[in-house]
Amino acid sequence: EAMHVGHLIPFIFTKWLQDVFNVPLVVQMSDDEKYLWKDLTLEQAYGYTLENAKDIIACGFDINKTFIFSDLEYMGMSPGFYKNVVKIQKHVTFNQVKGIFGFTDSDCIGKISFPAVQAAPSFSNSFPQIFRDRTDIQCLIPCAIDQDPYFRMTRDVAPRIGYPKPALLHSTFFPALQGAQTKMSASDPNSSIFLTDSAKQIKTKVNKHAFSGGRDTVEEHRQFGGNCDVDVSFMYLTFFLEDDDRLEQIRKDYTSGAMLTGELKKTLIDVLQPLIAEHQARRKEVTDEMVKEFMTPRPLSFHFQ
Numbered sequence: 001e002a003m004h005v006g007h008l009i010p011f012i013f014t015k016w017l018q019d020v021f022n023v024p025l026v027v028q029m030s031d032d033e034k035y036l037w038k039d040l041t042l043e044q045a046y047g048y049t050l051e052n053a054k055d056i057i058a059c060g061f062d063i064n065k066t067f068i069f070s071d072l073e074y075m076g077m078s079p080g081f082y083k084n085v086v087k088i089q090k091h092v093t094f095n096q097v098k099g100i101f102g103f104t105d106s107d108c109i110g111k112i113s114f115p116a117v118q119a120a121p122s123f124s125n126s127f128p129q130i131f132r133d134r135t136d137i138q139c140l141i142p143c144a145i146d147q148d149p150y151f152r153m154t155r156d157v158a159p160r161i162g163y164p165k166p167a168l169l170h171s172t173f174f175p176a177l178q179g180a181q182t183k184m185s186a187s188d189p190n191s192s193i194f195l196t197d198s199a200k201q202i203k204t205k206v207n208k209h210a211f212s213g214g215r216d217t218v219e220e221h222r223q224f225g226g227n228c229d230v231d232v233s234f235m236y237l238t239f240f241l242e243d244d245d246r247l248e249q250i251r252k253d254y255t256s257g258a259m260l261t262g263e264l265k266k267t268l269i270d271v272l273q274p275l276i277a278e279h280q281a282r283r284k285e286v287t288d289e290m291v292k293e294f295m296t297p298r299p300l301s302f303h304f305q
Contacts, residue, residue, distance in 0.1 A: 001048055003055045004184060004192035005272070006144070006174035008279070009239055011059045013171065014142045018062060024130060024300045025066045027056060028121045032071040036110040046072055053291050055195055058283040061294075064301035067130060068294045071117055077297055080133075081126040087161045088116035092153060100149050119154040122166040129297045137304065139166040145173055175235055179211035195280070199273045206233065206265050206272070213254075214261035225257040226264070233261075233268040240271050 018025050029052065031045040038045075049070045056068060075082055094112065097103060103112055120126050124137035131137050141151060148170060155165040176182040176191040184192040190209045193202055213231030215221035228234040228251050241247050250267065253259035 001052075002194045002196045003052055004194045005236075005240070005276070006184060006192065007055075008059070008195070009171045009174060010142050010144055011056055013169070015059050015061055017140070017142065018065060022302075023065070024302045025061060026121055026127060026130070027061075027066065027068040028118070029053065029068060029070045030114075030118060032075075032110075032117060033114055035072075036108065036114060042072065046070060050288075050291055053294065054283055054286040055279075057286045057290060057294055058279055060282070063290070063294060066294060067127065067297070067300060068291075069297070070295065073295070074297070075117075078126065078128070080128045081120055084120040084123050084126050084161075085116045088119050088154075088157055089113060091157050091160045092116065096153070100153055115150055115153055118150045119157070122151070122154050122158070123163045127297075130300050130302075131304070134304070135163055138164045140169065141166050142169040142171070145170040174239065175211075175232055177205060177209040177211065177232055179232060180230065180235070193272060193276070195276060195283075197276060199277065202272050202276060203269050206269050207262075210236075210265060210268070212261045212265075214264075218260065221260060222257040226254045226259075226261065228254055231261075231264065233264045236268055237271065240275060241267075 014025065017023070029049040031049040034040055034048060035042055035045040040048075049072075053068050075085075092115070094103075097112060097115055101111075101115065122139045122141065123135065124131035124139065125133055125135050141147075143151075148168070151166060151168050158165045173180070174184075176184040177193070178191060182191070190205060193205060197205070211230065211232040213227035213229065213234065215224055215226065231254070234251065234254060237247055237250065241250075250259065250264065254264055
């Protein structure tokens with residue numbers, strides 16, 4: 001499945017964290033989750049992992065400080081990882097996960113046990129090749145806010161199995177093009193800007209599908225102004241426009257009616273087109289051999305106190 005611009009946000013931020021704090025990073029690719037929840041073969045799920053890994057690597061992570069792993073692959077390589085999965089499974093009841101995730105009697109048992117797999121990378125001894133056998137190294141998890149239920153469960157169970165609680169940094173909700181009340185879907189190519197989209201596709205999607213907070217006519221818009229709280233183009237700019245002063249000026253101009261919807265959409269297009277084009281150029285440079293290197297269990301270049 002192609003990644004969309006919303007997926008970029010936690011990775012752009014995580015890349016900044018790695019650069020600023022000079023720390024190791026592990027990236028979990030939950031291909032087992034894809035297999036359990038979607039109509040895919042194991043081979044298809046793993047294939048998506050390899051393709052998505054290229055997009056992640058293209059964000060510029062340091063290969064000497066980054067380990068990307070597939071759940072399907074790593075589970076069989078690391079007894080420490082599986083031991084933590086089992087510890088979590090023993091200390092979380094079915095009633096708890098049913099309440100958190102809404103599981104029903106018709107869900108397969110793989111779904112019910114999966115949250116423990118999602119939680120295990122929060123603990124440093126799941127990666128003995130990186131952290132040796134230490135259990136006191138705390139984990140910071142930057143992620144989209146929809147992942148929060150998994151890690152609330154993780155924070156709850158951590159003290160009961162003798163580990164420090166992980167900390168989280170959430171990126172705020174990223175809306176579909178059709179508006180904040182709609183959800184992005186891989187099956188609807190017009191619901192988001194994908195990292196594979198061409199400059200022309202980006203322009204067409206923003207102009208045709210980005211929900212507008214503008215008025216019905218130019219005259220009304222000039223008189224009453226637009227609504228930035230519901231305008232998707234403005235919402236996207238809050239994520240991707242680096243210049244805060246310019247963003248505030250756009251907000252004032254659009255709210256007052258000085259800026260029209262078409263002008264706001266053009267501003268977004270001018271921001272997204274080079275962003276996606278640069279990402280695509282970096283991704284082309286990511287080889288299968290580089291993916292293999294990032295995904296090979298190994299010590300990382302970091303000295304712990």
